Amino acid sequence: MFSTNTYASRRNKLKTQVSEGLLLFLGNEESGMNYTDNTYHFRQDSTFLYYFGLDKAGLAAIIDVESGEEWIVGDEITIDDVIWAGPQPTLQEQAARVGVVKTLPKSALEAKIKGSLSAGRSVHFLPPYRPEHTLKINHWTDWALSDIPQKVSVEFVRAVINQRSYKTDEEIIELNRAVNISGQMHVNAIRATQAGKYEYEVVGTVHGTARSEGGDLAYPIILSVDGQTLHNHYHGNRLESGRLVLGDFGAETAMHYAGDITRTWPVDKTFTQQQKEIYQIVLEANINVINALRPGITYLDCHNLAWRTVVEGLKGLGLLEGDTDEMVALGVPALFMPHGLGHMIGMDVHDMENLGENYIGYRDGLERSKLLGLKSLRMAKELETGFVLTIEPGIYFIPELIQLWESQGKFQEYIQYDKLNPYRGFGGVRIEDNYLITKDGAQLIGDPIPKTIAEIEALRS
């Protein structure tokens, strides 16, 4: 946990950003897996953590913008709770730890919210992303379930994004920690790879490493010889000689800051010539973007720089023909890189995604494109000092997508469909690092881990 003052000053700033009313913060509940009491590991809501730091289930919080009053809402534990879950500080003690003076039992929350509404004051809340949040708001306000999405407070959303987007020094320390654990997970995975093993055996190494460092996964592990499936969570394939493994995974620290690294490595100890050729293009795209990072550049331009590098590289291999700028403008490279270049990262791996990507990554005058690839670009606007982002270009050979486009004759003047056959079963390559935007450029988060072909191969010798 950060210092009491950190949380108090974050809240003080927030109070100046919203005009009137109550701010309602919904902490998360335990989440039942196959029955109520068999829960997934508890994950607190990130915005709740950002302003109130308390990492326990079943809490809420309120800020009265005008009076400045703050309440932690929750119930005291019973002796049965002590027997099953261990002793805990009182709610008052927990609140004091993060600089909040007042507490309120859960049963008093409904009256407080309804009282405020009937006095004509706003009750601001953020977009509910767990169904229990929707049920709670319905219960506390009597708003119809179907009306709740329209009642979300855009003013509150913008105020939170305006704080959480700029990472402070103490947050950078946590992010470095998260990325370093993530790096160790990758080094261990690459070393554990061996033809004949199953993907899940390497997954065990990866997950075990994350937990051994006191945290857990920041997101579900992607580790597959079918790297062309972008978010592949199947781990039942055997690692066959000749194939590539794409690993996209990262840790979240005990304080819930995330790391997000992707590396791609061969099942064998060395890359094949074909693998090297594709890998090198992706590596160049990754490095070109990193060299371009600075305040003021749009992330859309960074994405297009990656696409341009991919196009140039694939032209060199004869898979594309024609004018690079034309192809980028038309979205031709989406056949090979049908996803966005990256996203903000912080307490959430896609930071603040629950608040709405368009509020985070876009602005007035910068609308999201509908083109394949660009429609998944989570961040497009100008970069600013203090932003932390992932840079994750890739090249994939997705049989179903190639087949679809070819059958439609799509971009056939550029794409040399007949030359794609040798890449069936290739899979995909993605290379991803995390960067902090600084005053005059960008800085790698975490210590460097192997990234070039030579460095990756050296891990296996």
Next chain:
Amino acid sequence: MFSTNTYASRRNKLKTQVSEGLLLFLGNEESGMNYTDNTYHFRQDSTFLYYFGLDKAGLAAIIDVESGEEWIVGDEITIDDVIWAGPQPTLQEQAARVGVVKTLPKSALEAKIKGSLSAGRSVHFLPPYRPEHTLKINHWTDWALSDIPQKVSVEFVRAVINQRSYKTDEEIIELNRAVNISGQMHVNAIRATQAGKYEYEVVGTVHGTARSEGGDLAYPIILSVDGQTLHNHYHGNRLESGRLVLGDFGAETAMHYAGDITRTWPVDKTFTQQQKEIYQIVLEANINVINALRPGITYLDCHNLAWRTVVEGLKGLGLLEGDTDEMVALGVPALFMPHGLGHMIGMDVHDMENLGENYIGYRDGLERSKLLGLKSLRMAKELETGFVLTIEPGIYFIPELIQLWESQGKFQEYIQYDKLNPYRGFGGVRIEDNYLITKDGAQLIGDPIPKTIAEIEALRS
């Protein structure tokens, strides 16, 4: 997945157990962790798996009891789904794999359910344990949210319990597999234990082992030097010489059958004299119950046999004085073992707990006790051939509970409170195995793993 015939014949039997109407099976959705798309690992509903076997998010199923018709309800995937999540069989192909002929798009479900209700037919559903289930039922029926718990079909609940309680040979094979992985997790944990490490380092070994075998955890890992906290999910303590580690964890296989083992071992390579004395009593309780297992005995009697063994043992150490039967009848041993002896296990670690413990473990004429310990006894009724259960007695020294009872003068004629001081900081001991009830006794699930003091110590040498 089991054979097509397995699922079809389970459903055919079910149809004979419910009198009329539609049976509605709610498959689970992906469960967002800190935003919608950052999900916990997907866990299908166990009853859905039992009758329909399909391990994918976003499905439902219906059986028309009178006509015998069956539908898998879901939507076909798009090219975007292929890009992000990989190619999949069509819904029709998936349904055929489990012997279901008809499919229905999700959009058609509401009309089907409302049509059935307005024709005066029942729509049977099981108790919703995830908030999205409640929201769906509300949407499909227009029943008020607060009315939904009362609308649960007890007839459907009883019919499902009447099938899932009796494990078939093919299920026993899966349970053996789950328990064997769980055993390996324990052996690895005991071997990885070393003074100076942190609990989470051993937790990493445990979780990594589960995933390396292709499954995942059956429930959150309990691994703590504070074993007196029964469901302790905190792993930040340092393993100090002189303390005990209580580890309660198990794997679930890729087919979602669970193992559930507890072992207790010293941080050091050997137990202290005090630890040995308590351990031996718990081991005797464990073995006494196992020897008593057979069809016809009530599990309540088994629980009381464990309590009796604990009382006798603690009398031997001078911590209790008086008549054993009296103490058991009054619930005195709950100070040391404030939980039930065990529970059914199958696809759920507490099998079918979402259907209601009292339907599973109790019957007319056998009401649940309100005494500490017994109120947490999930299973009390007569054992039958084919039941699979955990046997998990324990002894704990819970400072807060001892202090509470002592301050109330509770059972002071039996409990020698002044003799409990040397056990402050002892923690707890629990020893748990999984047993199948057979025609003439019981059979251990999985291969034996170290259990006696000598066997545990031998793992460390």
